[in-house]
Amino acid sequence: xxxxxxxxxxxxxxxxxxxxxxxxxxxxxxxxxxxxxxxxxxxxxxxxxxxxxxxxxxxxxxxxxxxxxxxxxxxxxxxxxxxxxxxxxxxxxxxxxxxxxxxxxxxxxxxxxxxxxxxxxxxxxxxxxxxxxxxxxxxxxxxxxxxxxxxxxxxxxxxxxxxxxxxxxxxxxxxxxxxxxxxxxxxx
Numbered sequence: 122x123x124x125x126x127x128x129x130x131x132x133x134x135x136x137x138x139x140x141x142x143x144x145x146x147x148x149x150x151x152x153x154x155x156x157x158x159x160x161x162x163x164x165x166x167x168x169x170x171x172x173x174x175x176x177x178x179x180x181x182x183x184x185x186x187x188x189x190x191x192x193x194x195x196x197x198x199x200x201x202x203x204x205x206x207x208x209x210x211x212x213x214x215x216x217x218x219x220x221x222x223x224x225x226x227x228x229x230x231x232x233x234x235x236x237x238x239x240x241x242x243x244x245x246x247x248x249x250x251x252x253x254x255x256x257x258x259x260x261x262x263x264x265x266x267x268x269x270x271x272x273x274x275x276x277x278x279x280x281x282x283x284x285x286x287x288x289x290x291x292x293x294x295x296x297x298x299x300x301x302x303x304x305x306x307x308x309x
Contacts, residue, residue, distance in 0.1 A: 216276040218246035222299035223277060226255035229304060238281075238308050245280045247300075255303050257293070262308060265289040265301040274300055281308050 223242050227235035235252035243249040263285040266274030271288075277300055278286045289295040 213272070216273050218276070218280075219248055221270070221273045221277075222248045222250040222296070224250050224296050224299050224301050225252045226294075226301065226303045227252070228255040228257070228259050229306060231307075234304055234307070238302065238304055241281065241308065242277075242302070247277060247280070250296075250299055255294075259303045259305055261285050262305045263287055263303050265295050265303065267291065267295070267297045267299070270300065277302070283308065 223239075225235040225239045225242065227233075235254070239249040239252045262283050264274045264278045264281075264283055265287050267289045271286075274286050278284070281302075283302075289297070289301055291297050295301040
C-alpha cells in the first residue's frame with residue numbers, strides 16, 4: 122500500500138549551501154549610536170582647548186589699594202608742562218546700596234540659607250527684597266545683574282566675597298529690576 126504525498130504548504134526555511142554568504146545590516150538604532158559617538162568625539166576634540174566664556178572677578182585688597190595710592194600721593198606736585206594725551210575719566214558716583222534690590226535664591230540643601238544671606242545683604246546696606254529656593258543648575262554662587270546694573274552686581278559680589286558675576290537670564294525667574302543672588306554654598 123502506498124500513501125499519497127501531500128504538497129507542503131508551509132515549508133521551513135530554505136536551505137542554503139554552506140558556500141553562500143550574505144550581509145546582515147545592523148538596525149537603525151545601532152547606526153544612530155555609532156553616529157552619536159562619532160559626533161561626541163569630534164565635539165570633544167574641537168572644544169577641549171577653548172577657554173570658558175565666563176570670567177572670574179578679582180579684587181584688589183585694601184592694603185594693596187592704599188599702598189598704590191600712597192605711592193601716587195608722594196609723586197612730585199609740580200604741574201605738568203605738557204598736556205596729557207589721555208583723557209581723564211570722570212569718577213562715577215558710588216553705588217547707592219540701599220536703592221538697589223537684591224533677591225536671594227537658595228540652590229542648596231541647607232534649609233534657610235537664603236534668609237541668612239539675605240540678612241547679611243541687609244547688614245551691608247543693600248535692599249534685601251525676597252528669599253526663595255532655586256530649582257536648576259548653577260556652577261557656583263553667582264550674582265546675576267539685569268541690563269544696566271553691572272556695576273551694582275559687581276559691588277554686591279565684592280561686598281559678599283563672591284567670585285562669579287553674570288548677566289541675568291530674564292527668560293527664567295531672575296528679576297529684571299533687582300540683582301539676583303543664587304547660592305550654591307555658604308557665603309564668605
